[in-house]
Amino acid sequence: MEWSLFLPLLLGGIAYGVISAAAGVMSGRGNEAGAERTRDYGFLLLLAMGAWTVILLLLALLNDPDDVGDMITITIVIVVFFVILLLVFFGLSLLIGAAGRAMSRRRRVTTDEL
Numbered sequence: 001m002e003w004s005l006f007l008p009l010l011l012g013g014i015a016y017g018v019i020s021a022a023a024g025v026m027s028g029r030g031n032e033a034g035a036e037r038t039r040d041y042g043f044l045l046l047l048a049m050g051a052w053t054v055i056l057l058l059l060a061l062l063n064d065p066d067d068v069g070d071m072i073t074i075t076i077v078i079v080v081f082f083v084i085l086l087l088v089f090f091g092l093s094l095l096i097g098a099a100g101r102a103m104s105r106r107r108r109v110t111t112d113e114l
Helices: 003-028 032-063 065-103
Strands: none
Touching: 003 032, 032 065
């Protein structure tokens, strides 16, 4: 696939950054209605970029049908990696929270003591 097919996504990302910054400036100056309208234009731009991404995906599938198995394998590996990473971080947060509660010097006040 040509690199130029990805150029609209790059330009769209830059345009979205400019639109987001402009909406923030408008909001900071008290023009909430204008800022919301500008954010709406940014959302439409994101929808257009999403549609272009789907078109690029279809082009890639039609261009290289032999590589579909590799794409599926890579996607599954990435999803499994991030699921494991999230589970590890969740477990660490539970351990750190339990250790913090166990080492806390504050007394818990209950309604029985009142």
